[in-house]
Amino acid sequence: MARNVEIKARIDDFSALYAKIALLADGVPELIDQDDTFFVCPHGRLKLRKLGPDSGELIFYKRADRAGPKTSFYSLSETQDPDGLRETLTLAYGSAGRVIKQRTLFMVGQTRLHLDRVKHLGDYLEFEVVLEDHETEEQGIAIAEDLLERLDIQRQELVDQAYVDLLRKQQHPR
Structure with a gap:
């Protein structure tokens, strides 16, 4: 499975951070609308990311829920029928939540920097240091x-949960 090192942080000033990242980025950012449906999955997380009416990705991943850099192992399969696949997977496994966001994607070397505007949640920075087979987790954490x-x-801005968990917690505080 592919690996990356991830970090997520809550941000207060989207525009200021956008300007900082733009100075570091390798090129112009890509704006992506994403509609993620999560499914009940006992051995990690399974989500269907709808990118358009005939474009999506089914993503399985495993990572620890903790603040700071953490390694994520993932597998991705493309689909041309995201709505049909969402319906089938919901019937088979049950839905565990949905996250709708607008993502601004910057590349800085081997790192994907995402400025995310998450519906009903707010603004976040998430980055993924994509690891090559020969690279160690420690090298990714250093980056x-x-x-x-x-x-x-x-450090106090770092988030230890997935968006779907933050939304669930917001809807059902304990």
């Missing part, structure tokens, strides 16, 4: 830590 420092992201 992630460097980016945290360069973007002046404070």
